[in-house]
Amino acid sequence: MPEGDQKGHNFFLDILVLGCFVAIITSFYFFYFQKDYDFIVEVACDPTEETCLQRDCSNPDDCPPNGLSDFKRYGLNAGDFAKCENEDCENACETGAIKCELLECEEDEIMGEACSSFESPASDKEQI
Numbered sequence: 001m002p003e004g005d006q007k008g009h010n011f012f013l014d015i016l017v018l019g020c021f022v023a024i025i026t027s028f029y030f031f032y033f034q035k036d037y038d039f040i041v042e043v044a045c046d047p048t049e050e051t052c053l054q055r056d057c058s059n060p061d062d063c064p065p066n067g068l069s070d071f072k073r074y075g076l077n078a079g080d081f082a083k084c085e086n087e088d089c090e091n092a093c094e095t096g097a098i099k100c101e102l103l104e105c106e107e108d109e110i111m112g113e114a115c116s117s118f119e120s121p122a123s124d125k126e127q128i
Helices: 002-036 078-083 091-096 121-127
Strands: 040-045 053-055 071-077 101-102 113-115
Touching: 040 078, 040 091, 071 078, 091 101
Parallel strands: none
Antiparallel strands: 040 071, 053 071, 053 113, 071 101
16 A cells, blocks of 8 residues: 555544544533533422323333322423432422423323313302
8 A cells, every 4th residue: 555545544534533532522511511401300280279291100110200190391401400409490490599491281192291271260250
């Protein structure tokens, strides 16, 4: 093999390795230091007081580890997740200790989730 071809091959391999290294370092920076992504957390919900998502947890294999059959979801920045006590963000989100966004109730038939239909007592009095 001529000497010029060998140098070209090494140059291509060097560029490839450098590109992979830059991609890994960049990803590490954004995910570990900046935490520039969001988490979605589920917290307990009382369907007699508010609209909740509901799932059937009668079979434990169909239910996530949190075991919540009535719940609501919040979206929050990954950097704020460390402020949640024991990975439960309900108190932190509802008191405003961290910035959370309450996610709308969306039914998901594949996951077996449905929205409860909560109506406040005030709306019943208005109809009478």
